[in-house]
Amino acid sequence: MELNELQAQRLAKLERLRADGIDPYPPRSERTHTIGAVLNDIDGMIERGERVTLTGRIMGARRIMGKLAFAHIKDESGSIQLWISKADLGDEWFGRFRDQLDSFDIVQVEGPLRRTKTGEPSIFVEKMSILAKALNPPPEKWHGLSDTEARLRERYLDLIVNDEVKQTFRTRAKIVSTMRRFLDQRGFLEVETPILQPIYGGASARPFTTHHNQLHQDLYLRIAVELYLKRLIVGGFEGVYEIGRDFRNEGVDRYHNPEFTMMECYQAYADYRDMMRLVEDLMREIAIEVAGSTKISVQGHEIDFGPDWPRVPLAQAIADKSGVDITKYSDLESLWAAITERKLRVERKPSWGKQVDELFSTFVEPTLIQPTFMVDYPVALSPLAKRKVGDPDFVERFEAFAMCSELGNAFTELNDPIDQEQRFLEQVKDFVAGDDEAQQMDRDYINALMYGMPPTGGLGIGIDRLTMLFADQPNIREVILFPHLRQRQ
């Protein structure tokens, strides 16, 4: 171990403790209360003269004045002041506290509770022991650890010193547990399907590839769970869901991490309108659970999940915001002509569907602050969704938006195996033509559909994006404990 000066000093203190016969990393501790529990009933406990044993990390500077010292220790539930008098604690441990213990060390203290003359709840330490010596020093005590790269590379340190980071991950856990309870109560069965897949599907994205040595077979990390969950609907489960990690081999930015968490659920004998109601109910429930209200504050905006969400046809929204009525231009050339005629600043895309998506992303998405369902997408963008009756160029699909961010995607599932095969063939054509995000032919999935899948509504919700919204975090790396970073060196 190569140590800097501060680490070397701490190591010397550790060795001094060992020389005195003290184990700096003892196997057991004996706390009687969490700090939070003590603070909750501090005056009652003082009145009853209760003695407690507390454990925690020494935070901030120790304030040592000859024969009296102060410090704070922190556990997950809270932080409390230590009153350390040489007379109460004894010369030996008072000296150790002064000379061998440091900020960030984890200690155990025992004694009665009292308030100091400023009224601060304190434990008057009569016994002290060390539970773990910290060899690394803390960051600066006022500014703390603020460098983003340092925070992410040493997330454990970020969590020690930045309480709001812990709060974000508590919010995330609450979102997931609320979602699970919501779906369980509605009769959905939680399932687990393969992460290693021989054919990747269910979304338009590039996969990570790996290899099974024994089977001499390439496998893909899943980009979605969709096709497996629908196989289960064929199998007769009428409501299934899975919450798990998907992997997409694409860039990293403030909305994307190569691995991210999705909830997908499928309900037999339901359609995309049912899934809209499910999203509305789910979001209300999460908002109340997480924020205590259907109204939440995000980046200075108030977002209200109370009312039903507007359902806005995609084509209409694009026409309203850009002036281009995509239903009038059925091929890329005429659509592009309409775009250039209006001198719109939009990137040229290789297909009609992608051009429509580009129009949407540029002109509509940035305006979607309040919860909104965009409905009825072009079939070209939706190879797994059922066509609209009487309007076969569009499908029964919606995407859920809030704060200009896509939260979810849902459709009435395509259950016609003949149409599905045609759609896959179109995708394969695109893939061969160079679209590396086009979907793959999945013969086994067609085979499953050939046994008959009931009319089904399906929905996917990105947990990371949802957490960004409810924790009011503008960057996905703030809602992922260990986001992807390049290796150093």
Added chain:
RNA sequence: GGGCUGGUAGCUCAGUGGUAGAGCAGGGGCCUUUUAAGCCCAGGGUCGUGGGUUCGAGUCCCACCCGGCCCA
């Protein structure tokens, strides 16, 4: 991928081509009501990496590495 921007002590940051700095933290000393404790003293550096220009580079130039913001 493009533009802008950053990387200097453990941390937060200054540093305008001429002897590497401050605050906090840490070390030594004094101190029994502190909470950004206080006072005195001394220490701490591969200036992201590698080249180049220059009498002289943390500073200017080039390349690369690792971040951030914006755009695609």
